[in-house]
Amino acid sequence: xxAVFGVPLPAIFxxxxxxxxxxxxxxxxxxxxxxxxxxxxxxxxxxxxxxxLGAFAAYVGLQYLGLNYWCALILAPLAVxxxxxxxxRLFLRHLYQIDPLYGLLLTFGIALIAExxxxxxxxxxxxxxxxxxxxxxxxNLGFMVxxxxxxxxxxxxxxxxxxxxxxxxxxxxxxxxxAATENARLVQAFGINVPLLVTSTYGAxxxxxxxxxxxxxxxxxxxxxxxxSLVIVxxxxxxxxxxxxxxxxxxxxxxxxxxxxxxxxxxxxASNIVVFVIMALVLIWRPTGLFGKE
Amino acid sequence: MRAYIGLYxxxxxxxxxxxxxxLYPVFLMKLLCFAMFACAFNLLLGYxxxxxxxxAAYFGSSAYVTGWxxxxxxxxxxxxxxxGVAVAMLLGLVIGAIAVRRQGIYFAMITLALSQLVFFIxxxxxxxxxxxxLQGIPRGRIFGMIDLSRDRTMYYFVLAxxxxxxALIRRLVHSPFGQVxxxxxxxxxxxxxxxxxxxxxxxxxxxxxxxxxxxAGSLKALVLGFVTLSDVSQGTSGEVILMTLLGGSGTFLGxxxxxxxVVTLQEYLSDLVGAWVSVIIGAIFVVCVMTFRRGFVGEIQxxxxxxxxxx
Numbered sequence: 001x002x003a004v005f006g007v008p009l010p011a012i013f014x015x016x017x018x019x020x021x022x023x024x025x026x027x028x029x030x031x032x033x034x035x036x037x038x039x040x041x042x043x044x045x046x047x048x049x050x051x052x053l054g055a056f057a058a059y060v061g062l063q064y065l066g067l068n069y070w071c072a073l074i075l076a077p078l079a080v081x082x083x084x085x086x087x088x089r090l091f092l093r094h095l096y097q098i099d100p101l102y103g104l105l106l107t108f109g110i111a112l113i114a115e116x117x118x119x120x121x122x123x124x125x126x127x128x129x130x131x132x133x134x135x136x137x138x139x140n141l142g143f144m145v146x147x148x149x150x151x152x153x154x155x156x157x158x159x160x161x162x163x164x165x166x167x168x169x170x171x172x173x174x175x176x177x178x179a180a181t182e183n184a185r186l187v188q189a190f191g192i193n194v195p196l197l198v199t200s201t202y203g204a205x206x207x208x209x210x211x212x213x214x215x216x217x218x219x220x221x222x223x224x225x226x227x228x229s230l231v232i233v234x235x236x237x238x239x240x241x242x243x244x245x246x247x248x249x250x251x252x253x254x255x256x257x258x259x260x261x262x263x264x265x266x267x268x269x270a271s272n273i274v275v276f277v278i279m280a281l282v283l284i285w286r287p288t289g290l291f292g293k294e
Numbered sequence: 295m296r297a298y299i300g301l302y303x304x305x306x307x308x309x310x311x312x313x314x315x316x317l318y319p320v321f322l323m324k325l326l327c328f329a330m331f332a333c334a335f336n337l338l339l340g341y342x343x344x345x346x347x348x349x350a351a352y353f354g355s356s357a358y359v360t361g362w363x364x365x366x367x368x369x370x371x372x373x374x375x376x377x378g379v380a381v382a383m384l385l386g387l388v389i390g391a392i393a394v395r396r397q398g399i400y401f402a403m404i405t406l407a408l409s410q411l412v413f414f415i416x417x418x419x420x421x422x423x424x425x426x427x428l429q430g431i432p433r434g435r436i437f438g439m440i441d442l443s444r445d446r447t448m449y450y451f452v453l454a455x456x457x458x459x460x461a462l463i464r465r466l467v468h469s470p471f472g473q474v475x476x477x478x479x480x481x482x483x484x485x486x487x488x489x490x491x492x493x494x495x496x497x498x499x500x501x502x503x504x505x506x507x508x509x510a511g512s513l514k515a516l517v518l519g520f521v522t523l524s525d526v527s528q529g530t531s532g533e534v535i536l537m538t539l540l541g542g543s544g545t546f547l548g549x550x551x552x553x554x555x556v557v558t559l560q561e562y563l564s565d566l567v568g569a570w571v572s573v574i575i576g577a578i579f580v581v582c583v584m585t586f587r588r589g590f591v592g593e594i595q596x597x598x599x600x601x602x603x604x605x
Contacts, residue, residue, distance in 0.1 A: 042400050091584060100399050102583050105539070108532060109579025116573035137601040144419045165531070228528065229410070236407040239400060269418055276411040282394050283404065 019261015048231025054213025126221025348409020382508020
C-alpha cells in the first residue's frame with residue numbers, strides 16, 4: 001500500500017474529501033457574507049447562527065414534522081431566510097447610517113440569542129441527522145471509497161455557488177445589485193427600489209447560510225454551537241480572499257478547506273489553526289487580501 | 295470637575311468599606327477584575343475607536359501563564375503576575391502589528407480570528423490543562439510578608455492595583471499621546487495628513503490595552519484560584535465589549551459601571567435561568583446597539599452637557 005508521510009493513501013484522500021466538503025461550506029458561507037457586506041456594509045456575525053438554524057430546521061422537520069431531507073433542502077433556507085428578512089426590517093435597517101461596527105455588534109447579539117434559545121430548547125449535545133436513503137453508501141474509485149453524500153454536498157454547494165455567481169455577475173438583477181453596491185442613492189434615483197433590494201439580499205445571504213447548514217447536517221453533529229466557531233473561520237476566509245470579489249470568496253473557501261484537510265493528514269494538531277495562520281501570513285504580505293481591491 | 299472629585303472620593307470610600315458591608319469579597323474582587331479588563335478594552339474602543347473582538351486572548355493567556363508559573367514552578371505572586379502581563383504584552387504586540395494594518399470592520403475580524411488561534415493553542419497545549427483548565431492556583435504573598443490567602447487582604451491588594459490602573463488610563467487619555475489617539479478616533483486620514491504615524495500610535499495603544507487586560511486576567515486567576523478555557527474564549531471577548539458599550543465607551547467610569555452590571559447579572563441569572571443567560575446577554579446587546587449607544591455614563595454626561603449648553 002502506498003503511503004505519504006507514513007499515512008496510507010486512501011486516508012489522505014478521505015481527509016482531502018472531507019476538507020473539500022468543509023471548503024464548500026466555507027464557500028457558501030463566505031459568499032453570503034461577502035454579498036451582504038457589499039450591499040449593506042454589515043459584517044453579519046449571525047451568519048454562523050443562521051447556518052446552525054438551517055441544520056436545526058432540517059432536524060426538527062425530520063423529527064417532529066416528518067419532512068424529509070429533500071423538503072428540508074428547500075424549506076429550511078426559506079424559513080431561515082424569512083427570519084433574516086424580519087431581522088433586517090426590524091433592526092439592521094436602522095443602523096446603516098452609523099458606524100458599521102454597530103452592525104457587527106448587533107448581529108453578534110442576535111447570534112447569542114439564537115444559540116442560547118436552541119441550547120435552552122435542545123441542550124448542548126450534538127444530534128445526528130441520518131443521511132437520506134438515496135445518497136447512502138459509496139463509490140469504489142479504486143484508490144478510495146467515495147461516500148456518495150459527501151460528493152453530493154460538494155456538488156450541490158458548487159452548483160449553488162455557480163448559480164449565485166451567475167445571478168450576480170450576468171443578470172439584470174445582479175447588475176442592479178452591483179450598481180447599488182457602488183452607489184445606492186444614484187440607483188434609487190433611477191427608480192429602483194433599493195430598500196427592497198437590500199432586504200432581499202440579506203434574506204438571500206442568510207438563506208445560503210441555512211442551505212449550508214442543511215447540507216452539513218448529515219456530515220457533522222447538529223448542535224447549537226456548530227456555527228459559532230465556524231463563523232470565525234469564515235471571517236478569516238473572507239479576510240484572506242478580500243470581501244470585494246464573489247469568485248474570490250468561493251475559491252478561497254474551497255482552497256482553505258482543502259488545506260485544512262491536508263493539515264489533518266500531515267500535522268493534525270495544527271488543523272484547527274492553519275486557516276488563521278494563513279490569514280496572518282496573507283495580511284503581512286498583502287494587507288488587502290488576495291483578491292481585495294481597496 | 296469638583297463634582298468628579300466628590301464622586302471619586304465617595305466611590306473610594308465605598309470601595310474601601312465594601313467588605314465590611316456584608317458583601318462577599320470574592321465577588322467584589324471579580325467585579326474589580328472585570329472592571330479593570332473593561333477599562334483596558336475601553337482604551338481601544340472608547341478613545342481610538344478600534345473594536346478588538348478578541349481581547350479575551352490577552353486576559354486569558356496572562357491568567358494561564360500566571361497560574362501555571364505559580365502552581366507548577368512555585369513562582370512568587372508579583373513575578374507570576376509580571377510574567378503573565380509580559381506574555382499578554384508580547385501577544386498584543388504580535389497580533390496588534392498584524393491587525394493595525396487594516397481598519398474598522400476588518401480590524402475587528404482579524405483580532406477575532408487571531409484570538410481564536412490563541413484559544414486553540416490554549417486548548418491543545420500541555421501547560422493549560424486543556425479542557426480541565428488550571429486549578430488550585432495559590433495566591434502566595436507579596437513583599438515577602440503580606441499573605442494574600444485571606445480574602446480581605448487580597449481584596450485590598452486588587453483594589454490598589456485597580457486604582458493604579460484606572461489612574462494610569464486617565465493619565466494616558468489626558469496626555470499628548472491620548473490626544474493623538476482621540477484625533478485618530480475623530481478623523482484618521484486627517485491625523486495621517488498631519489504627519490502622525492497613526493499605525494504606530496494605534497499599535498502602542500493596542501499593546502497597552504492588551505497588557506492591562508492581561509493584568510486583569512492574572513489577578514482574576516489568583517482571586518478565583520482557577521483558569522478555564524472560557525477565559526480565553528470568544529464569549530469573554532464579547533462580554534467585555536458589552537460591558538464597555540453598556541456603561542458607555544469613551545467615558546472613564548462607563549466600563550466600570552458596565553462591568554458591574556454584567557457580572558452581577560450573570561452571577562444572579564445563571565442560578566435562575568441556567569443556559570438562557572446567553573439569551574439575556576444577547577438581548578441586552580441588541581437593545582444597547584439599537585437604542586442606547588451612549589451607555590449609562592455616556593447618557594448621563596450627554597444630558598449634563600446639553601443642560602449646560604442650554605443655560
